[in-house]
Amino acid sequence: MKNDKQDGMQQVEDAKKTFLSGENFYTHHFLGAHQVEEGYVFRVWAPNALSVFLVGDFNAWQNDLPMEKDDASGIWQIYTDLANEGDLYKFKVMQANGREILKIDPFAVRFEKRPGDAAELYQFPEKKWKDGLWRGRSKRSNHFKRPMNIYEIHASSWKQHEDGTPYSLADLTEELIPYLVEMNYTHVEFMPLMEHPLGRSWGYQLIGYFALSSYYGTPAQFQDFVEACHLNNIGVFVDWVPGHYCINDDTLPYYDGTPQFEYIDPDRAKNNRWGSINFDLGKPQVQSFLISSAMFWIEMFHIDGIRVDAVSSMIYRDYDDGPWTPNHEGGNRNLEGYYFLQKLNAVVKLAHPNVLMIAEESSSETPVTGLIESGSLGFDFKWNMGWMNDVLRFYEMDPIYRKDHFNLITFSFMYMMQENFILPLSHDEVVHGKKSLMHKMWGDRYKQFAQLRNLYTYLMVHPGKKLLFMGSEWGQFLEWKFDEGLEWVDLNEPLNHSMQSFTAELNDFYKNQPALWELEDSYDTIEIIDADNTEESVLTFMRKGKRKKDFLIVILNMTPIERRDFTIGVPYPGKYKEIWNTEMQKFGGTWTKHNEACQSEPFEFKEYSQVIKTTVPALGVIILKPESINTRKR
Known part of the structure; x- marks a missing residue:
């Protein structure tokens, strides 16, 4: 038991040192309130405070639980067996200028419902997570190449x-x-x-x-x-x-009466735009x-x-x-x-x-x-x-x-x-x-x-x-x-x-x-067909996947004028089928059926040697996908 206690004390000292150096990324494991043995230990960082008292439901919010300061770290600590889960508490801080104020616990894991802001003693229940399949799949997934x-x-x-x-x-x-x-x-x-x-x-x-x-x-x-x-x-x-x-x-602001979480320079500490304080x-x-x-x-x-x-x-x-x-x-x-x-x-x-x-x-x-x-x-x-x-x-x-x-x-x-x-x-x-x-x-x-x-x-x-x-x-x-x-x-x-x-x-x-989404982190994912049709305000481009035949042709009509016999270039000869139309009746539009599949024709359109003609609805978008094409010709 003695060695366990010594090990625990050494862990706390190590935690304090790494907290001060900016290298403790689990500070919540020792600052705040933690259940130990038959009671709770409370720790709070307030390096320039003159005194700190723990107050709460368990002591009728009286000044009878003074905390002790570790001068090296500026962390105050107290152990008490009076506290119980569900109790509310705060720290009464006598700030560097002698002002006394009740402050929240910055490391509290639960607070009372607003408008109150006292911390509540809360223990996370033991949870046996069932999301292992999701997390395992996430580890193997490339988020940049997934929807x-x-x-x-x-x-x-x-x-x-x-x-x-x-x-x-x-x-x-x-x-x-x-x-x-x-x-x-x-x-x-x-x-x-x-x-x-x-x-x-x-x-x-x-x-x-x-x-x-x-x-x-x-x-x-x-x-x-x-x-x-x-x-x-x-x-x-x-x-x-x-x-x-x-x-x-x-x-949090000026917790111990001095710039603690905030900048010393008041202009840098004050966030004028949002009426808050900058870390x-x-x-x-x-x-x-x-x-x-x-x-x-x-x-x-x-x-x-x-x-x-x-x-x-x-x-x-x-x-x-x-x-x-x-x-x-x-x-x-x-x-x-x-x-x-x-x-x-x-x-x-x-x-x-x-x-x-x-x-x-x-x-x-x-x-x-x-x-x-x-x-x-x-x-x-x-x-x-x-x-x-x-x-x-x-x-x-x-x-x-x-x-x-x-x-x-x-x-x-x-x-x-x-x-x-x-x-x-x-x-x-x-x-x-x-x-x-x-x-x-x-x-x-x-x-x-x-x-x-x-x-x-x-x-x-x-x-x-x-x-x-x-x-x-x-x-x-x-x-x-x-x-x-x-x-x-x-x-x-x-x-x-x-x-x-x-x-x-x-x-x-x-x-x-x-x-x-398959090639989304590369310019290979897109090919602009025509971004210069400003007069008709129609934008056309392709989105492409890994396979040569896996691409979509997108036509966006930005005007309330239906574009009939609208001509655009396509990369390969063959047939192209409409798979998306924003003006379908089921979506709230007026179209009852899709455009017929388009058979390409040999004709020069910018750098393309094949074209298709289709109808683009007013203020609508259509998307076409190759149905049967010859990828050996372009």
Whole structure:
């Protein structure tokens, strides 16, 4: 027993040292509250505090449990046998200036329901995971050469009960997962699930980096949700915010009365744009804290990926609206943030190479995806914000002007392989007066639906992984409201119902066409047939798979004019069959049958020696596939 105790003490001392050096990626194993023997040990990092008391339900929130400080690490500790699971607690910190304040436990794994923010003693139940087949398949899979179609969701506003209370994770397990399967999505991505006190922040201003928000349910329920997703072949991503945190005084800011988690420079510490506080990403203890948080979510919940929010704000000093100072090299690069992100990705990928790291980053000045050794930040994927902004601007435009702005939908072909991209039609585009995707579309209601089908098809056929925000799949007209459920009543309308069916069938089409993802990390995946037909505003290109005969011909008509006897070049002589048409009656269009198969004819069209003629519906997209061709001639 003596040796066991000595070993335990040595492990704690080693943990403290690596925490201070920024190399402890499991800090949550010793900081915070942990059950030992017949009680709990509590530890908190507050190096410049004058005193710290443990207060909670177990001592009537009185100052009778003083904690002891280890001066070398700045970590305060106490053991008590008074505490029991379910008790609420905080730390009463006398800060460096003598001010006394109740502070949260930064390493708490559960908090009371808001508006309260006391930590709750919680033990994860022993779970025997049943998702081994999914995880084994994921380890063997090349994510860059597999379909990825993500349904983005805000957990508490997907659906709500009749009394206005949000669905819990248990409810989502019962209803959301079958819906994801029915709609043929491959992944679900949650906006932040970590503890946050203000619903209006959508979860992007956190206080609990190791705690599932009690607003959504228990950690055990989220474990069960992820497991059920995996058993239904659905991957799970979670948004995470390591750049900045909630400004509430009783949470992380100036924890011991001095800049602790934040920068010393007040201009760098304050995030003016979002009214929050920026982490000092160069501080070793902060690096240990944040990387431990990422590892906690990956390992405790088996999530398949982390989407890192607001990367630009972490790598550029001038990203915010307030004053800024250049770095020591005279530039705007936030070197601390840059190297932290490289370190984060290196640590995660070494321990969990199959877990995907995704960046929400809006600039083009810094390589984001790829090998760290090449100067990249080391992410697996990056959201293509430029594609999203250009494409939505184009689809909002009156078609009469589209011929003059055709580059908005073709420019992305110039840079599409510079990063590993996800094409997002995300929550950011359907709030704050920007209107829903449906409402953005030009024209009357029929034309809006036609263009929405056109847009979603373009999303699927353009190189890059896919993401669509909840409610957009059926064309919800109202903007998203974070505190209300989606307008499911829309599905009583035939056009909305047809739109939902269209999205489900399109998602299935995407999964079953290897040409849309098999060579996606290479320019070999695409061949432009005609991107210069601005006068008619029709774009044509091919998507190609590994086999020579495995390709699709995509024709997008961006005007409300039907194009009859439309001629395009094709690579081989033979017959081409229409396999997709956005204007079919079952989708809400007017076409009752597909175009007849096209037999090519010898004729020069750009560099092609064969052409086909077909009809392209107004504001529609058709996709053709070779039925019988001669690949020896081109």
